[in-house]
Amino acid sequence: MNTTPSHNNLMNDAAVQRFIHTMRQKLKFNAFLFYKLPAAWLAGVRIKHIDEGRCSAAVPFKWLTQNPFKSTYFASLSMAAELSTGALAMMYAQAAKQPVSMLVTNIEASFLKKATGLTTFTCFDGELIKQTILQSLKDADAKELTIHSTGESEDGTIIATFKITWSFKPKAAKAS
Numbered sequence: 001m002n003t004t005p006s007h008n009n010l011m012n013d014a015a016v017q018r019f020i021h022t023m024r025q026k027l028k029f030n031a032f033l034f035y036k037l038p039a040a041w042l043a044g045v046r047i048k049h050i051d052e053g054r055c056s057a058a059v060p061f062k063w064l065t066q067n068p069f070k071s072t073y074f075a076s077l078s079m080a081a082e083l084s085t086g087a088l089a090m091m092y093a094q095a096a097k098q099p100v101s102m103l104v105t106n107i108e109a110s111f112l113k114k115a116t117g118l119t120t121f122t123c124f125d126g127e128l129i130k131q132t133i134l135q136s137l138k139d140a141d142a143k144e145l146t147i148h149s150t151g152e153s154e155d156g157t158i159i160a161t162f163k164i165t166w167s168f169k170p171k172a173a174k175a176s
Helices: 013-024 026-036 038-043 074-095 126-139
Strands: 046-050 055-059 100-111 119-123 143-152 158-170
Touching (some): 013 046, 013 074, 026 038, 038 074, 074 100, 074 119, 074 126, 100 126, 119 158, 126 143, 126 158
Antiparallel strands (some): 046 055, 055 119, 143 158
16 A cells, blocks of 8 residues: 555645746736845846746846946846746745745856846746655655756847755644
């Protein structure tokens, strides 16, 4: 007899769809950023696309995001890259039927070209994130996953690549 919990017992698929719906609503997403990530809100970081497997977040080149070299400051690029991975991670962590904590434990970045316009970071690792969180819940143990995000200019030129390592851990049940 298999005693391993099934996917349906660990993840609420309707919650995934609600999260996607909320992130696609401009007013609700802006309110979320304003209250939870105000620096990203001020910088103009926005989600351009989100579904179960992919998230794209963009950051414009403007006065608030510039560096002295007339390009987008690396920290502004980092916020968009992190959001492209973090939105997917948050979606699956919130959809888990048991509370899951999540934390960035490492970031590696390569900056290939100057960002002088809108830079859009895309992460295609949604399914890997989901499976890692499910495995963490099944094993009742912390799991780490390195997630990739690539930033491109509007003409498709690769500006930067990021490897962001997330840790996922089931939270202990609170004693009553």
